[in-house]
Amino acid sequence: MEPVTASVPDFGNAEMGVSKDNSVEVEQFRSRVDEIFHKVDELEQKVNEVEQFYLNASKKQQSSSKGSTIGKERDKEKHVPSIKKQQQDASRREAAAAKRMQELMRQFGTILRQITQHKWAWPFMQPVDVKGLGLHDYYEVIEKPMDFSTIKNQMEAKDGTGYKNVREICADVRLVFNNAMKYNDEGSDVYLMAKTLLEKFEEKWQSLLPKVTEEEKKREEEEAEAQLDMQLVREAAHAKMLRELSNELYEVDTHLAQLRETVVQKCRKMTTEEKRNLGTAIARLSTEDLNKALEIIAQNNPGFQAMAEEVEIDIDAQSESTLWRLKFFVKDALEGQHKSAASTGGNNNNNHNNKRKKEISDAIAKTAKKKSKKPSS
Numbered sequence: 001m002e003p004v005t006a007s008v009p010d011f012g013n014a015e016m017g018v019s020k021d022n023s024v025e026v027e028q029f030r031s032r033v034d035e036i037f038h039k040v041d042e043l044e045q046k047v048n049e050v051e052q053f054y055l056n057a058s059k060k061q062q063s064s065s066k067g068s069t070i071g072k073e074r075d076k077e078k079h080v081p082s083i084k085k086q087q088q089d090a091s092r093r094e095a096a097a098a099k100r101m102q103e104l105m106r107q108f109g110t111i112l113r114q115i116t117q118h119k120w121a122w123p124f125m126q127p128v129d130v131k132g133l134g135l136h137d138y139y140e141v142i143e144k145p146m147d148f149s150t151i152k153n154q155m156e157a158k159d160g161t162g163y164k165n166v167r168e169i170c171a172d173v174r175l176v177f178n179n180a181m182k183y184n185d186e187g188s189d190v191y192l193m194a195k196t197l198l199e200k201f202e203e204k205w206q207s208l209l210p211k212v213t214e215e216e217k218k219r220e221e222e223e224a225e226a227q228l229d230m231q232l233v234r235e236a237a238h239a240k241m242l243r244e245l246s247n248e249l250y251e252v253d254t255h256l257a258q259l260r261e262t263v264v265q266k267c268r269k270m271t272t273e274e275k276r277n278l279g280t281a282i283a284r285l286s287t288e289d290l291n292k293a294l295e296i297i298a299q300n301n302p303g304f305q306a307m308a309e310e311v312e313i314d315i316d317a318q319s320e321s322t323l324w325r326l327k328f329f330v331k332d333a334l335e336g337q338h339k340s341a342a343s344t345g346g347n348n349n350n351n352h353n354n355k356r357k358k359e360i361s362d363a364i365a366k367t368a369k370k371k372s373k374k375p376s377s
Contacts, residue, residue, distance in 0.1 A: 036252060036255060039248075046241060050242055050245070053234065053238050093226065097222065100215055105155070105166060107211070108169060109155070111201070115173070123194075124148055124177070124193075126148075127147045141183050142179050146176045146179060165216075167212065177194040177197055178198070180193070181194045270320060278326060278327055281330045281331075281334060282330055289330075301318075
């Protein structure tokens, strides 16, 4: 997306064509132009925001290697859910997922009861009595103590500190037995108890694992769908912003055109000497600015071909509106060239003397010469 720009004449220069009696109007024009520039600044910020959004979206699409089937289908349908519907769908998904997780927790609880009711489970039901048993090096060997009473309390926690999924509980059950096997000697009773119960637990866990995996996959798909919905909502919002920006930019352009025409209508008639000076000044423009000047002429002259290989400019044939618009533009352009040349030590002056500039300059001179010749009496 191109940056927002506005072609606004320098109304500070409008005094060249406005009488002193209209100085108040000139100030009003300046004030209105300042307002327009402020509006353009606001539009630029909005455009940058939209541009950044689509730039980030493009990067995400390029970095994603596995396209989601759901995403592809939804893209085809061009389905854009509303914010309210998206929130409702999210609530339903969360409720359904929570219900499914509760069922998995219940089934895992059954496995846990079977393990804890085993005759060899008693050493693991409560936290290890480190002080009572004189296990002075226990916390040096075991980084995270765990037992079944702690697991049970965390499964029943209602304050948000409990387990989020079955795999977390499974990890702590394994930790109970692995801690015991790590601290106790391999041939000890506690070691053998822990090893036996861990094997029984793993066997039962394998029967529940397919359901856990299925739930995780379903959850991943739901999250991907939710993210797609959110992306579609954002894209719809930015598409709306683009439409609004387009309308606002059109209004700004219209306002500028009206303001420009109002200014030139207030201008006095340009003298013959000013026209001659204008023609000379046009010949001093850079190639880029020269083409812009030709475009100004073409705007009020439908038959004028600004990009033709050969052009003939009749300054005297131009309307007052075109002449003053050219004068405003040429003055600013030459001042810009002068500043640019000063900053570069004048090394770029010869770069403007290309073929097209010479042709147009010759055309202006040729037309002026024709006008100066009068038929003999």
